[in-house]
Amino acid sequence: MGIEAYVGGGWLLTKAEQLINWGRSRSPWPLPYGTACCGIEMMCALAASYDMARFGAERPSFSPRQADVLIEAGTITKKMVPVLRTIYDQMAEPKWVFAMGACACSGGVFRTYSTHQGIDDIIPVDVYIPGCPPRPEGLLYALLKLMDKIKGDHPLRKKVVEALGASHGS
Amino acid sequence: MDLKERVERCLGSDALSVTEYRGDITVEVPRRRIITVLKKLKEAADLEFDFLTDLFGVDNLDLYKKKKKKKGDEEEAEKGAQEPQPPRFEVNYLLQSLKSNERLRVKIQVPEDDLEVESATVLWKAADWPERECFDMFGIRFKGHYNLKRLLMWDEFPDHPLRKDYPLEGKGEERHFPVCEF
Numbered sequence: 438m439g440i441e442a443y444v445g446g447g448w449l450l451t452k453a454e455q456l457i458n459w460g461r462s463r464s465p466w467p468l469p470y471g472t473a474c475c476g477i478e479m480m481c482a483l484a485a486s487y488d489m490a491r492f493g494a495e496r497p498s499f500s501p502r503q504a505d506v507l508i509e510a511g512t513i514t515k516k517m518v519p520v521l522r523t524i525y526d527q528m529a530e531p532k533w534v535f536a537m538g539a540c541a542c543s544g545g546v547f548r549t550y551s552t553h554q555g556i557d558d559i560i561p562v563d564v565y566i567p568g569c570p571p572r573p574e575g576l577l578y579a580l581l582k583l584m585d586k587i588k589g590d591h592p593l594r595k596k597v598v599e600a601l602g603a604s605h606g607s
Numbered sequence: 608m609d610l611k612e613r614v615e616r617c618l619g620s621d622a623l624s625v626t627e628y629r630g631d632i633t634v635e636v637p638r639r640r641i642i643t644v645l646k647k648l649k650e651a652a653d654l655e656f657d658f659l660t661d662l663f664g665v666d667n668l669d670l671y672k673k674k675k676k677k678k679g680d681e682e683e684a685e686k687g688a689q690e691p692q693p694p695r696f697e698v699n700y701l702l703q704s705l706k707s708n709e710r711l712r713v714k715i716q717v718p719e720d721d722l723e724v725e726s727a728t729v730l731w732k733a734a735d736w737p738e739r740e741c742f743d744m745f746g747i748r749f750k751g752h753y754n755l756k757r758l759l760m761w762d763e764f765p766d767h768p769l770r771k772d773y774p775l776e777g778k779g780e781e782r783h784f785p786v787c788e789f
Contacts, residue, residue: 515780515781516782518784519782522784548775550775
C-alpha cells in the first residue's frame with residue numbers, strides 16, 4: 438500500500454495518472470455540510486471512535502476552497518438550494534459529492550412544499566448513501582467507494598479532452 | 608382571587624369569553640382591541656403578564672364543516688354549509704407572568720376578507736419573528752410591524768403554505784437562482 442515498502446530500492450516506475458490518483462484518493466478532505474440528523478452521524482464518523490482520518494479524510498475543511506469532498510448530510514430545503522449550489526461552485530477542482538441519507542438522495546419522508554426532492558438536480562453526486570440516517574460505517578463505506586472511483590479516474594486525459602473543447606460533464 | 612376572575616375584572620367588556628380547560632385559561636377578545644387588551648394585561652398590577660411566550664395563527668377552514676357519512680346526513684350537511692361560518696383565522700397570544708408564573712392564552716378571530724391585525728411589537732420585541740412567521744404561513748398582516756417580510760419561505764414564494772387549502776406537496780414552486788455551468 439504505502440510507499441514505505443519501496444524505500445531502499447532507489448527508484449520506482451509508475452504512470453503519472455496513477456501517481457496523481459494515488460495522491461488524490463488518499464487525501465479526500467471533506468467539507469462537512471450537515472443540515473439535519475445525518476450531520477450527527479457524520480460528526481461521529483469524523484470523531485475518534487470511527488476516525489475517518491484513517492482513510493485520508495484527515496482534516497474536515499470548513500472552507501470550500503480547501504476541500505475535496507462535499508458531504509451533504511441532511512435535508513435541503515428549497516430556500517437553501519442556492520446556498521448549496523454556491524458552496525459547490527466555490528470548491529476547487531477536483532471535487533466530489535456525497536449525498537448522505539434519504540433526504541439528500543430523494544427528499545426522504547419530507548414530501549412537502551419546503552423540501553427539495555434530492556440534491557442531484559442541483560449538483561452532481563458521486564456517491565449516494567442510503568439510510569435514515571446512515572450509520573458511520575455507511576459513510577466510511579462511501580469513502581472507500583469514492584477512493585475506488587478516483588483510482589479509475591484519468592486526470593490527465595480529461596485535460597486533453599477539455600483542450601479539444603468537448604464537454605466532460607457526462 | 609383566582610386568575611380567571613382577575614382577568615375578567617381587568618378586561619371587563621373586552622373579554623368576550625373566558626374559558627378554562629384543564630387549568631389553562633383562554634380569553635377571547637375583539638380583534639380591533641387586541642393591543643389595548645395586551646397592554647392592560649401587561650400593566651395591571653395583579654396580573655403583570657410581562658412575557659410573550661409565543662404568537663401563532665390558526666386556520667379553522669375545515670373545523671366547522673360537517674362530514675358527509677350517510678345519505679340522510681347530506682341535507683343536514685348542506686344546511687350546515689349555509690349557516691354563517693365563524694371567522695376563518697385565529698391569532699393566539701401565549702402570555703406568561705414572570706412574577707407569578709401564571710400563563711394566559713389570548714385569542715382573536717380574524718376573518719378571511721380582512722386579514723389585518725395590530726402588531727404586538729409595540730409591547731414586546733419578541734413578537735417580531737412570530738408575527739413574520741404568521742404572515743408567511745397564513746398571510747395575516749400585522750399593521751405597524753417594522754419589517755413584515757417572510758421568515759421561513761423565500762421572498763418570491765407566492766402562497767401561504769400553512770393554510771388548510773394549500774396542498775402539503777406544494778404547487779410546484781421552486782426557488783430560481785442564477786446557475787454556473789458545470
